Amino acid sequence: MASLVGSRVERKEDKRFLTGKGRYTSDINIANQTYAIFIRSPHARAKIKKIDTSKALKSSGVVDILTGEHIAQDKIGGLIAGWAIRSEDGSEMKCPANPPLAKDSVNFVGDPVAVVFAETLDEAKAAADLVKVDYKVLKAVSNLGEAMNSEAIHDGIDKNLCYDWLLGDRQKVKEAFEKADKIIKLDINNNRLIPNAMEPRACVIDYNTASEEITCYTTSQNPHLSRLIMSAFGGVAPENKLRVVAPDVGGGFGSKINLYNEEIVCSWASKKIERPIKWVAERTESFLTDTHGRDHITHAELAVTNDGKFLGFKNETIANLGAYARVFGTVTPTYLFGPCATGVYIMPAAYSNVKAVYTNTAPVDAYRGAGRPEATYTIERIVDKAAMELGMDPIEIRMKNFPTEFPFKQTLVHQIDSGDYVAGLNKAKEMADYDGFAARKKESESKGKLRGIGVTSYFEACGIAPSPVVMMLGCGVGLWESAEVRFNPTGQVTVYTGSHSHGQSHQTTFAQIAADELGVPIENIDVVHGDTDKGTFGMGTYGSRSLTVGGIAIVNACKKIVNKGKRIAAKMLEASPDEVDFKNGEFVVAKSNKKKTIGEVAFASYLPGVRDEVKSPLPEGDEPGLIESSFFDPANFSFPAGSHICEVEIDPETGHVKLDKYTAVDDFGTIVNPLIVEGQVHGGLAQGIGQALYENAQYDDSGQLITASYMDYTMPRADDLPDFNLGFTCTKATTNPLGVKGCGEAGTIAATPTVMNAVINALGGKEISLPATAEKVWKACKEMKKSNAKAA
C-alpha cells in the first residue's frame, strides 16, 4: 500500500462544506430556546452609574434581564490572562479584573453591561432598546503612543502599564554597538488588525434541569480549554456538569482561542432562567468585540560592520493589550515575539524590550502568527534598510548572516533543530527570477510605473509546546496534546483528537496519518474532535500545533494499537510477538508466512472466544478491545522557515500598488498533504498581504472604532492577489517521528515584510507606515519626484 503521507488527498470536509451541509453553532436550535441580546457600552471609557431595566422587563416576550450585579451576586468569575509575565525589574504583571458583565466601569466600545433573554430575537432587540444605562463618560485612552502618559484607566495600574519586559542582555548589546561601523535605525508600526473569521462568534446553551448538566455549543478553537476556564475560573459549573461542543467552526485565526463574556454569561444564565439560550453575534459585534491582533509601535536598531555582518540588535516595542489582558494577550508580544526578534540570523547580541499597555480599545490577542509576524516584520525591514544603506544586495546581506550549521542556537531563546536557510533563499531567488528584475523594472518605467522587489527570510517557533518550557515561561497550563484511536469490532477506526479544526482539514490529514500507521483504507477512518464528551482532554488548535503536537499523539496511539495487535496476532498465529512484523495492515510471521489483517485482529480482540471451546486469542494480561490513547509533549518547539520574494508595480499618478508576482519557498519539514498545505500558505499570504496593503483597524480619539464594517475595513480580495508561485524545501524536524514542522502561520509571518520591502524598494527607500494605502504611496511618490528633481 502506497503511503498516504505526502499525497494530495482531496479533503474529506469538502463535500460537507461545499454543499452547505456543515453544522455550525448557529445551525443548532434547542426546543424552547430563548434569544440573547447583549447591551454594550457605546462609550470607550465610563463609570456605570445606574442600569434601569424596569421598562424593558415589561416588554413583550422578555424572560429575564441580567446585569453585572447578578454576576457579582452569584460570584461568577471573569476572563483571564493565560500567561503570567514578569517585568524586567522582577515584578509581576498587572491585570485588571474583567467580569463577564461590567458592573462598575466599561473600558471599550462593545464592553457588555447587561443581557436580555426573550422568546424571539426581535423581542430581545426591542427590549434591549428599553434598557437605560446611565454612564458617567470619562476621557478615553485610545492612542497607543500616548497611553503611558495618560490617566490610568484601571485602578492601581500606573501608566496603564501591564509589564515592562526584557529578553536578552542590554550590556552585551551595548558592547556590540560600540564595535559597529554603522547603526541602522528604524521606527515602525504594526497596524492593528481585526481577524474577521467568516463565521461570527455564537453560542447555544442547553441546561438540563434534571441532570444539572450544561451543554455549551460554541465557536471555539479549543473547547476543552474553554470548559476548563469556565469551570475553574468562571465557577459556572464543575467540569463533569459542563459539556462544551465546538462543532464546525468557520475560521478562527486566533480570535476564537479565548473564552468570551457571552459563553460564560449564557452558560450561567441558562441555569438561572432554566431555559436554553441562543446568541449569535452580528457582524458589527464581531468587529467591536472579537479580539484584535498586532498593534505595536517599535523602535529598532541594528549594529553592522561595513561589509554587512550583524553585530547586535535591539527592539524597543510598545504593544497594545486593549482594555483587558486575555488568554494569549500577554504572551503574544513577549515569548511569541521577543525570541523571533533576531530573525534567521547569527546575531551575537540582542535584546527585546516590550512595554505592554492598556487602552480603551477591544482586547488584543493572538492573531494568525501571533507575535512572530510583528517580530519578523521588524527584523526583515531593518535588514533591508541595512542593505540599502551599505549598498548591498538584499539577498547577499541575508546570506552573509545565515547560520549554516544545525542545530543552531539562536540568540535569544531557541535551539533550532534543523533547517537550510541558504537552500531556501537560493530556491526562492531562482523561482522568482530575481536576476530578471532589472529588465522588468525598466519595462515598468517605460510605462511610467515604478517597480520594486522585496525579500524576506523568516523562521518561526511554533508547534506550541513543550509543557515544562511554556510553564516555566508563565503559561498557566501545559501544552501537550492528546489522541485516542479506537477500532470498531468490524474494522473501521475512529480517531479522537484534542485539537480542533476550524478550517485546517484535520479530518483528512489526521486520517492520512492513521491510515499509514494502521494500514487501514482512509475511507474507513473518521476523525472526531470538538466535543468534551468525546475523546480525551485536549489543548486545542493555535500556534501551528495541531499536526506537530496533536498529529504525533495520533501516531503514538496508533503505535500502541499495533503493539497490542502484534501480541494478539502472535497468539492467533502461534508465534511469539517478536516474530511478528506489521506492514500494510497485516501482521505477518516471517518464518511461516502466516498472516492476520489488522481488521481480523481487531475483530478477535472484541470477540475473544469460539463456540464449543474455551479459547481466547488474547494473550494473558491483555484486555479485550483495541483502543489506545496517547498524550504527546514534544521536547521542543518546531521551527518552520523560508524565503519569500515579491514584486510590486506602483502607479505614481494614483499611488495604487499592484502586487505583481509572489514567490514563497517554505520548509515545513515533512508535508502530509501538499494540497492542504498549499491552501494554508495561500490563506496565510492573503492575510499577510492584507496587513501590508489593506487592513487597518482605527479608533478615533474618543475610542470609537471607525472601521467597524466592511465599508471601511478593507479585506484583501481575490482580484487583489496574483497567482502565488509556491515552492518547498525540506529539512525534517528532529523532535517528532513524522518530521513535521507546522504550516498554518508561515504565510502571514512572511508576507507583510516581503510586500513592504518591495513597496519601499520601489519608492527608493522612502519609509512609509503600514498599511501602504494608495494615498500614502502617492504622497511618497510625489516626494520622491521632488527629491529626484532636486538631485538632477
Place this chain on the structure above:
Amino acid sequence: MKTFNYHSAKDVKEASKLASSNSAFLAGGMTTIPSMKLGLASYKDIIDIKRIKKLSGIKISGKTVTIGATTKHSEVASSKDVKKAIPSLAALAEGIGDPQVRNRGTIGGSIANNDPAADYPSACIALNATIHTNNRSIDAEKFFRGMFETCLKSTEVIEAIEFSIPQKSSYQKLPNPASRYAIIGVYVAKHKTGINVGITGAKSCVYNDKDLAGALTKNFSSSAIDSVKISSSGMNSDIHASSDYRANMVKAFAKKAVDAC
C-alpha cells in the same frame, strides 16, 4: 430591524398609490435593507417594485440607450447592445460593488439613492440622461440635488433612464478598497453637442466639472487637463482619502478617462 408592512406592487400606479412620506420603494435593496438592519432607517411600508415587468429591460434606439429602473447592474454589464452602443456604461456597471451586488442592485435604486460615491449618477451627468418617472421626465443635471437627495417626490417612481449615445466616452474610477464605491469616479463623454465630465465620490453630490469640460472642448487630450486647477475645497475627506488626494485624483482619473476614450 423594526417591523413594517410589505407590499408587492403589480404596477407603477399601485406602487405610487401605496407610497407615503413614511415608505420606501424596494428594488435591489442594496442600501435600503442594510440601513434598516442597522437601525439607521425604518419605514411603515416597504413597496416592492421588482415584480413590475415593464420597469426592467434595455432598449436601444439610434441616439439613446434606455434602461428600465429595476434592471440589474449585471444585466447592463453583460448586455451586448449596451456594450456596442455605450461600452463605457457597460464597463461602469461591471465595476459596481461585487458580483452579489451586481446581481441584485438596480440602476433606478442607485440613482434614487444618490449616494455621493455611487457610480451611475456620473453616467447620468456625462451622458445627458433623462430620468423618466411615472409623471414627468427630468434632466440629470436637475435630478441630483445633494447628498442622498434628488428631486423625486415620495410617491414618484422612476421608470427608466434614457442615456444619449456619445461619440466617445470612458468612466475611470478609483475604488474605495473596502467597499468598492468610488473614492472618485470620472466619466468623460464627448457628444456632438459638447463635452461632459461627470464626477462622483469627490463631493457631497455628483457634478459636471465645467473647467475640465471646457479644457477638453478646446483640446480633447489628456495634456489639456494638466493646466486645469482642481481645488480641494468642498471635497470629501475620510479615512480612505483626504480632500487633497481626491482633488489630485480627479485630475489623474480624468486624464486616464480621456486617454481611454
